[in-house]
Amino acid sequence: MVKLLTKMTEPRILRSNIPVVDVPERSVGEYIWNKLSQLNEKSICLINAESNEQLTIGALKHRCQAVATALLAHGIARTDRLAFYGQNTIPHVVLRLATKLLGLPVCPLSPTFEAYEVDQECQSMGVTVAVCSASHLHKFSRLLQSDYKHNIRLVVVFDGHHDSHVTYDQLLVEGGDRALTKVPHFPVNPDVDPVILIHTSGSTGRPKCVMLKHKSILALLSERGHFLDPGTGTDHVIGAPYPMGHISGTSIIPLQLCLGARLVIYPDFDVELLFRSIERYKINFLPTFPSFGRKLVEGDLCDKYDLSSLRIVNTGGSPLAASISLAIIDKYGVGFREDNNSKSWNS
CATH class of the missing domain: 3.40.50.980 (Rossmann fold)
Structure with a gap:
């Protein structure tokens, strides 16, 4: 019996038959930038199904750099955490990627959230920058009227205009042709620093924030599409x-x-x-x-x-x-x- 127990407790390593992919990058932003830089800049990469707005790889890279540098000019710092709320649109994607190029964590907010949930989630995650579509700005009303409002240093509105807050179009103009001197802009420790902060639904207990580190997401990205389909690429x-x-x-x-x-x-x-x-x-x-x-x-x-x-x-x-x-x-x-x-x- 002792031998049986000893044998059962011996460590076992289960490995996939898919070759291990080495990931030299140490941050998600660096990985994304390097991969985009290897693609044909004239290739269309994003299409808005409603408006038929289309964006090429080259335009995506240019806009991400412009937005990232403009955010720095507005005082974005290494300690900032950015909450995102809004529809899937091209400006939303650009803002998400620009955040990753800076090396800052993204805090996605569920489209089911109302003002109360937005307020509670942002406070619990220590959010300092709110990024949302114009049509959903009212969801941040409770947060921006609470005692926590002094911690919100910047509000960015995309897919619309606003008299008081910075807009996506404004960031594009301010950024112009400028680019970051390095990616990520802020230093990243892949074993420690989070790239995504997201709340669980609470199905296994009370809702709680999950911190996904750069190392974890790099492991996902390194699959190069295996979990989607081994042949995923430019013909898809x-x-x-x-x-x-x-x-x-x-x-x-x-x-x-x-x-x-x-x-x-x-x-x-x-x-x-x-x-x-x-x-x-x-x-x-x-x-x-x-x-x-x-x-x-x-x-x-x-x-x-x-x-x-x-x-x-x-x-x-x-x-x-x-x-x-x-x-x-x-x-x-x-x-x-x-x-x-x-x-x-x-x-």
């Missing part, structure tokens, strides 16, 4: 319905950009807009929600639009009925794969 057009206020949108969108994929984003998610965008932009990779699976095989929309460009559909986060999975396989003639609570259909 990806629909991105995940809100940037959730961990999926926060972590996956930068990864997809680094892989050189063309990303279609949705400011206000609408099922028909998603179907229409699949047909319009020939989306071939669709990460989506389990509840969306039924819409791919039932209702009028799945036959109203041409979805034949889809090669990969991926879901995760909750179970998907086997009957729906089989119906998707039958309707679209794709293969089926499931692992780690994530399902994907591959043509």
Whole structure:
């Protein structure tokens, strides 16, 4: 019995058969910048499905640098923490990436939050800079009227104009053609410094802030798309319905950009807009929600639009009925794969 117990307690290491990728970068901002710099600057990387606004790799890099330098001119410091609230738009993505180039932590706020939740989350995370869309600025009213308001050193409004607060368009003008002298601008210790601060839902206890360090996110980014699809790259057009206020949108969108994929984003998610965008932009990779699976095989929309460009559909986060999975396989003639609570259909 003693021998058996000894054998059972011996350490076991389980390794994937995917080759380990060495990541020389020591910060997420440095990683993102290096990857973007290797891509074709003329390639379109972001598309707004509602407005058809499009951005190239070159323009994305230029805007990120302009915004980052302008934020420094407004007094952004190494101790700052930036909270983000708003729709998935190109300015939102630029502001997120600029924050990473500076080496500062991002604090995503769920789109379900109202003023009370925004107030409580920002105070608990020690937020000093609020970044939000113009249409959601009222969600910060409680915070900006509380005793904590003196800790908020800057408010940045995107997707709109404001008389009192700094706007995204203003930052672009102020930054002009300036660029950071180094990336990240502020020193980063990957083993200690957080790159994302996000609250859990509380399903395993009281809601609490999770600090994701640079080292952890670099490990995710180093997979180079393996958890999405080993072949993800410049030939992929990806629909991105995940809100940037959730961990999926926060972590996956930068990864997809680094892989050189063309990303279609949705400011206000609408099922028909998603179907229409699949047909319009020939989306071939669709990460989506389990509840969306039924819409791919039932209702009028799945036959109203041409979805034949889809090669990969991926879901995760909750179970998907086997009957729906089989119906998707039958309707679209794709293969089926499931692992780690994530399902994907591959043509």
